[in-house]
Amino acid sequence: MSIHLEEEVAVYGERRKRLAAAITDYAEWLDRRHGIDAERTLRLADTAASLREDKLVVAFVAEFSRGKTELINALFFSGHGQRLLPSDAGRTTMCPTELFSRPDEAPCLHLLPIETRRRDESLARLKHMPIEWCRVALDPGNPPQMQESLKKLTETKPMAAVDAIELGLWEKEDTSERHLLRADGTVEVPVWRYALVNYPHPLLQAGLTILDTPGLNALGAEPELTLSVIPNAHAVIYLLATDTGVTRSDLEIWQKHVHRHSNFHVAVLNKIDMLWDELKSDSEVQASIERQAEDTARVLKLARSRVFTLSAQKALVAAIRGDAELRLRSGIESLEYLLAHQVIPARRDMLYHAVSRDVNVLLDESRTDLTTGLKRCSDEMIQLARLSGRNRELVEQARAELQREKDSYDATADQFRATRQLVEAQGKHLLSYLSEEALGAICKAARDVMEDSLTTRALTGGIRKLSEQMSTRFLQASQLADNMVGVLDQAYARFHRHHGLPNMQVPRLDLGAYRNRLDALTRETEAFCKDPATLMLEKRFMIRRFYAGLAEEARKAFNLARMDAERWLRIALDPIMTRIRDHKQYLATRLSALQGVLDNMGALHGRMVQIKQEISDLRRGKAELSAIAERLSSSYPQS
Numbered sequence: 001m002s003i004h005l006e007e008e009v010a011v012y013g014e015r016r017k018r019l020a021a022a023i024t025d026y027a028e029w030l031d032r033r034h035g036i037d038a039e040r041t042l043r044l045a046d047t048a049a050s051l052r053e054d055k056l057v058v059a060f061v062a063e064f065s066r067g068k069t070e071l072i073n074a075l076f077f078s079g080h081g082q083r084l085l086p087s088d089a090g091r092t093t094m095c096p097t098e099l100f101s102r103p104d105e106a107p108c109l110h111l112l113p114i115e116t117r118r119r120d121e122s123l124a125r126l127k128h129m130p131i132e133w134c135r136v137a138l139d140p141g142n143p144p145q146m147q148e149s150l151k152k153l154t155e156t157k158p159m160a161a162v163d164a165i166e167l168g169l170w171e172k173e174d175t176s177e178r179h180l181l182r183a184d185g186t187v188e189v190p191v192w193r194y195a196l197v198n199y200p201h202p203l204l205q206a207g208l209t210i211l212d213t214p215g216l217n218a219l220g221a222e223p224e225l226t227l228s229v230i231p232n233a234h235a236v237i238y239l240l241a242t243d244t245g246v247t248r249s250d251l252e253i254w255q256k257h258v259h260r261h262s263n264f265h266v267a268v269l270n271k272i273d274m275l276w277d278e279l280k281s282d283s284e285v286q287a288s289i290e291r292q293a294e295d296t297a298r299v300l301k302l303a304r305s306r307v308f309t310l311s312a313q314k315a316l317v318a319a320i321r322g323d324a325e326l327r328l329r330s331g332i333e334s335l336e337y338l339l340a341h342q343v344i345p346a347r348r349d350m351l352y353h354a355v356s357r358d359v360n361v362l363l364d365e366s367r368t369d370l371t372t373g374l375k376r377c378s379d380e381m382i383q384l385a386r387l388s389g390r391n392r393e394l395v396e397q398a399r400a401e402l403q404r405e406k407d408s409y410d411a412t413a414d415q416f417r418a419t420r421q422l423v424e425a426q427g428k429h430l431l432s433y434l435s436e437e438a439l440g441a442i443c444k445a446a447r448d449v450m451e452d453s454l455t456t457r458a459l460t461g462g463i464r465k466l467s468e469q470m471s472t473r474f475l476q477a478s479q480l481a482d483n484m485v486g487v488l489d490q491a492y493a494r495f496h497r498h499h500g501l502p503n504m505q506v507p508r509l510d511l512g513a514y515r516n517r518l519d520a521l522t523r524e525t526e527a528f529c530k531d532p533a534t535l536m537l538e539k540r541f542m543i544r545r546f547y548a549g550l551a552e553e554a555r556k557a558f559n560l561a562r563m564d565a566e567r568w569l570r571i572a573l574d575p576i577m578t579r580i581r582d583h584k585q586y587l588a589t590r591l592s593a594l595q596g597v598l599d600n601m602g603a604l605h606g607r608m609v610q611i612k613q614e615i616s617d618l619r620r621g622k623a624e625l626s627a628i629a630e631r632l633s634s635s636y637p638q639s
């Protein structure tokens with residue numbers, strides 16, 4: 001196993017935890033200074049949790065027998081001294097397999113029976129229903145036991161053709177599949193639909209998730225994989241083999257499931273050892289490998305630098321035997337280097353960027369609060385110093401002036417109450433655009449379009465309707481939010497101009513990402529419907545499943561948009577309310593201090609001591625905040 005890869009993932013995992021710890025410290029600091037500030041604490045807790053739980057997903061996609069599983073073994077499991085995941089000639093891995101590490105559960109294999117395809121729940125939902133899965137314990141200290149248990153990933157069984165058709169596992173109209181029907185009316189089908197492997201490997205523990213997939217037929221039959229899991233993977237490794245070259249089905253997988261997605265992907269030309277020929281010189285062998293790599297790049301319309309040539313099998317053998325020369329010749333190191341130095345840093349930067357943007361907004365607010373506090377203290381101090389040793393009349397003048405300021409402030413605050421009520425009512429209205437009921441109605445309307453006719457036309461019509469209606473809701477919600485930002489900005493400007501409250505920018509609600517997601521789903525549907533295989537066969541089962549997958553994804557986007565809107569409403573209004581309340585409190589305290597001085601001129605000195613204490617407390621707060629900010633920024637990558 002590569003030192004680079006393991007180190008890089010470990011450093012990434014470590015940094016992530018350190019950053020999450022710094023964020024938690026910051027949240028505690030905020031609580032200490034301001035009492036429980038639910039909104040900010042919650043935002044920070046969310047950010048820290050997303051950092052701790054972040055997974056880097058690398059998916060391996062290819063036609064069967066191109067060496068996906070062998071490559072996973074070579075990259076991640078060669079330390080076991082044997083081939084851990086089953087890899088063999090012909091179709092081997094029969095179900096998509098996710099490998100990860102979950103510390104709260106003993107190492108094990110979870111298997112989802114193929115019959116669950118009859119059910120309407122999505123895979124994502126089934127993952128949260130342990131009862132549906134068969135569990136097999138894994139003993140990492142006992143590789144032969146592990147190897148034996150993992151053979152389950154290859155299990156198949158005979159199933160009556162009618163059932164196989166119903167489950168979308170076999171298509172009698174499809175000439176390429178007809179020969180699979182046996183004389184007894186059965187066809188061979190996978191026993192399992194999906195597998196989850198929880199295994200405590202250091203890379204997996206550090207947050208890597210690996211997805212091994214079966215070849216084309218199985219991939220296409222599980223729309224959730226093609227609509228959601230693979231497009232959302234952070235990197236896709238697509239494999240070809242030198243002995244088969246680029247076949248039609250290879251190309252189909254590339255075009256349908258890899259190339260058109262925007263996530264990072266590379267092609268691996270595997271099995272180069274088949275071109276090693278003792279009767280040829282090294283340079284001749286190298287030239288023929290290079291030729292095939294260039295052809296591959298051309299056919300896939302990919303830069304040559306994105307095509308890796310290697311031998312997964314020889315890399316595995318080399319690792320097991322400790323043969324450094326063979327390992328070098330296998331070419332695996334360049335792929336390890338790519339994962340360590342491009343894929344992981346890219347994910348890391350993206351995550352840190354998002355986190356630092358969120359946290360920096362809060363840090364700025366905290367700094368402003370401290371600076372405002374210091375300014376108020378110094379204003380009061382100056383005033384008290386001027387009044388010190390003077391007569392009561394001057395104090396009375398100052399008090400009367402402050403009273404006028406307070407009255408004027410209270411009037412502004414009263415006016416703001418009306419604005420607040422208006423904005424709150426608009427907020428409710430905004431959420432109604434994105435409510436559960438609205439979602440239900442939209443899904444029902446789309447289902448009605450599809451009702452009775454499971455054709456590609458109805459499918460396109462259904463998804464268009466869904467997408468249009470959801471997009472309209474997003475647009476209405478965003479427009480209303482913009483309107484609210486305008487109202488709030490205007491109202492707050494008075495506090496800023498007339499009463500010296502710090503400047504504040506109300507953020508905008510941006511639902512663009514969800515609109516883009518819906519557009520992408522519509523494009524996916526159009527591609528699916530144009531696909532000759534779908535058109536020719538009008539596979540009713542596939543259309544139904546595809547629609548279910550689409551609806552699930554669209555639902556997800558809609559629910560996320562609602563959560564964003566709810567969060568935005570709090571972020572838009574809460575800080576303003578807090579500042580307005582704070583200032584009111586400040587004026588009241590200052591006024592009562594002056595009143596105290598009027599009642600007893602000797603109290604002036606006591607008040608000055610109090611302010612001095614407040615100043616030193618604020619300065620300490622400033623120093624603590626700088627230390628926290630320093631810790632946070634030192635946890636970001638130094639790129």
Ligand SMILES: Nc1nc2c(ncn2[C@@H]2O[C@H](COP(=O)(O)OP(=O)(O)OP(=O)(O)O)[C@@H](O)[C@H]2O)c(=O)[nH]1
Binds near residue numbers: 063064087090094312
């Ligand atoms: N010569 C050679 N054989 C390889 C290489 N990589 C994999 N193989 C063999 O190719 C066959 C298929 O490999 P797998 O890893 O099972 O392929 P897969 O892509 O996972 O296939 P499915 O699980 O069926 O989708 C096995 O017999 C491997 O030993 C390689 O680099 N060189």
Ligand SMILES: [Mg+2]
Binds near residue numbers: 068213
């Ligand atoms: Mg496999």
